[in-house]
Amino acid sequence: MVEKSVIIIGAGIAGLSTGCYAQMNGYHTRIFEMHDNPGGLCTAWQRKGYTVDGCLHWLMNSSPGSEMYRLWEELGVVQGQQIINMEQFYRVEGADGKVLTLYCDIDRLEQHMKKVAPEDTRLISDCARAIRRFTRMNLPVLKAQELYSPLDGLKLMFKMLPFMGDLRRWGRISMKELALRFRNPLLRDAWLNMWPPEFTALFMLITLATFHQKASGYPIGGSMQVSRAIEKRYLGLGGEIKYKSKVDKIIVENDRAVGVRLADGGEHRADYVISAADGHATIFDMLDGKYINDKIRGYYESLPIFPPLVFVSLGVNRSFEELPKMISGLVLTLEKPVTIGGGERKWLYVRIHNFDPTLAPPGKTLLTIMMESNYPYWEALHKDLARYKAEKEQIADTVVSLLDKRFPGLAAQVEMRDVATPVTFHRYTGNWQGSFEGWLVTPKTLMLNMSKTLPGLDCFYMAGQWVAPGGGLPSGAMTGRYVTQMLCKRDKKRFAATTP
Ligand SMILES: Cc1cc2nc3c(=O)[nH]c(=O)nc-3n(C[C@H](O)[C@H](O)[C@H](O)COP(=O)(O)OP(=O)(O)OC[C@H]3O[C@@H](n4cnc5c(N)ncnc54)[C@H](O)[C@@H]3O)c2cc1C
Numbered sequence: 001m002v003e004k005s006v007i008i009i010g011a012g013i014a015g016l017s018t019g020c021y022a023q024m025n026g027y028h029t030r031i032f033e034m035h036d037n038p039g040g041l042c043t044a045w046q047r048k049g050y051t052v053d054g055c056l057h058w059l060m061n062s063s064p065g066s067e068m069y070r071l072w073e074e075l076g077v078v079q080g081q082q083i084i085n086m087e088q089f090y091r092v093e094g095a096d097g098k099v100l101t102l103y104c105d106i107d108r109l110e111q112h113m114k115k116v117a118p119e120d121t122r123l124i125s126d127c128a129r130a131i132r133r134f135t136r137m138n139l140p141v142l143k144a145q146e147l148y149s150p151l152d153g154l155k156l157m158f159k160m161l162p163f164m165g166d167l168r169r170w171g172r173i174s175m176k177e178l179a180l181r182f183r184n185p186l187l188r189d190a191w192l193n194m195w196p197p198e199f200t201a202l203f204m205l206i207t208l209a210t211f212h213q214k215a216s217g218y219p220i221g222g223s224m225q226v227s228r229a230i231e232k233r234y235l236g237l238g239g240e241i242k243y244k245s246k247v248d249k250i251i252v253e254n255d256r257a258v259g260v261r262l263a264d265g266g267e268h269r270a271d272y273v274i275s276a277a278d279g280h281a282t283i284f285d286m287l288d289g290k291y292i293n294d295k296i297r298g299y300y301e302s303l304p305i306f307p308p309l310v311f312v313s314l315g316v317n318r319s320f321e322e323l324p325k326m327i328s329g330l331v332l333t334l335e336k337p338v339t340i341g342g343g344e345r346k347w348l349y350v351r352i353h354n355f356d357p358t359l360a361p362p363g364k365t366l367l368t369i370m371m372e373s374n375y376p377y378w379e380a381l382h383k384d385l386a387r388y389k390a391e392k393e394q395i396a397d398t399v400v401s402l403l404d405k406r407f408p409g410l411a412a413q414v415e416m417r418d419v420a421t422p423v424t425f426h427r428y429t430g431n432w433q434g435s436f437e438g439w440l441v442t443p444k445t446l447m448l449n450m451s452k453t454l455p456g457l458d459c460f461y462m463a464g465q466w467v468a469p470g471g472g473l474p475s476g477a478m479t480g481r482y483v484t485q486m487l488c489k490r491d492k493k494r495f496a497a498t499t500p
Contacts, residue, residue, distance in 0.1 A: 005270040012040025014464030015276030016230040017480025023237035034246035039227030048416040050315035055223035076233035085214035090328040104211035117184030134209035144482035170202040257460035279466025280432035291454040308422030308434030310341040312369040315416030325355035342377040375433040392419040438465030
């Protein structure tokens with residue numbers, strides 16, 4: 001039988017995963033990627049001897065025991081990879097010198113929070129009980145919901161029944177709502193800083209459950225290591241990647257996707273086209289907004305997204321060995337609010353990469369500082385390059401001087417400074433508004449299962465964070481598997497997955 005051909009747009013985690021699964025199922029695939037590296041948002045860059053890691057804090061379900069782990073095995077991410085599990089998630093330092101440590105172990109976390117905030121004992125117990133319960137949950141991720149039979153539905157209901165109460169209860173509350181229920185200001189700040197405020201508290205509690213189980217670790221080598229591992233798996237399966245190949249248009253004939261036209265004018269044809277690139281650009285630019293309905297338009301008009309970031313990186317000639325290894329680092333409460341990058345900041349959130357020696361020369365450390373920002377502000381500023389550059393310098397100066405107060409002498413030890421803005425993220429990955437993870441999962445959108453096809457357009461599919469609210473690397477891996485299952489169903493093939 002002649003292999004059917006598939007063109008995939010984008011070599012982010014979703015595009016690479018789609019390529020791997022499609023190759024495993026006998027499709028001939030080619031990925032067109034506009035950048036010269038794989039990974040999309042899951043990336044890193046070199047600066048003055050430091051590797052700036054632009055993404056991974058934790059790889060969800062990186063240890064055996066969950067369905068998601070099986071996907072990481074199939075994609076060749078975890079084999080031979082050193083994955084570390086840290087004891088602390090992060091630490092909030094109040095302006096008054098008080099400290100709250102978010103331990104990964106739930107018993108320790110519960111005890112510590114109650115000691116710091118006895119007035120919140122009841123709510124702390126409530127959260128800890130939910131986290132403990134979620135440690136027993138194994139989220140079903142192997143099969144696309146679109147392909148569920150009534151029997152699959154029943155099995156799922158049965159499997160999730162013990163968790164339904166907690167899923168409903170915590171799914172209805174946003175991070176901000178939960179944070180504001182704490183009376184203790186440090187606890188409130190801790191929850192406010194964990195994740196964007198509109199995000200559902202449920203996802204955070206589930207994530208904390210995986211930290212307790214040592215199931216969501218950090219792969220030494222960081223983001224690019226993970227992206228390269230999946231790229232290697234894909235190439236090993238016989239796939240092809242064309243780098244520096246930006247897709248301008250999806251070629252459509254008689255309402256059927258038949259190929260792509262690149263920015264250099266080259267045209268390439270295939271039986272199927274799968275976009276694993278930005279959703280907005282795919283729908284409104286590559287397809288000129290011709291294949292859409294009110295529901296999909298509504299997503300882009302009203303659903304909240306993970307905000308774009310100002311991402312400051314510093315290479316510091318200092319070991320930070322006195323600090324514990326922390327997944328997300330320190331939240332420093334500023335003495336008074338400071339305006340940085342168009343927004344007022346009460347906290348500075350600094351990740352100290354003292355856990356990964358591959359990112360800095362011996363005895364030195366990479367620090368990264370993530371600040372939620374606003375795309376229009378940076379888009380406007382970028383029109384005047386001199387002002388844009390000056391603003392970036394100013395941000396680096398401010399951040400360094402704030403950090404120097406917490407770590408005296410640091411300013412003189414900084415040997416590398418790098419500032420990425422929402423415009424940078426957009427330029428390098430094409431993500432709409434510079435978003436760092438696609439759609440937020442809010443209490444309103446928790447149950448949303450977005451379509452991976454577009455109305456009226458045949459032979460076309462979408463994978464990645466713009467069709468899977470919540471985003472993250474798992475969404476890329478899963479949606480790659482799902483669209484391949486959908487192709488197999490259509491071509492009456494039995495879906496198969498292998499491990500290397
Ligand atoms: C600072 C930061 C921290 C994060 N932390 C974590 C974490 O700890 N854990 C986690 O799971 N996730 C994390 N994420 C989120 C995660 O990185 C993303 O959700 C995920 O990588 C998205 O993958 P994707 O393949 O769907 O999209 P993308 O990564 O956006 O990939 C899309 C790809 O398509 C390419 N492309 C776009 N347009 C075109 C075109 N026209 N032609 C050709 N190619 C095109 C892009 O160059 C890109 O390679 C983080 C992200 C950031 C930025």
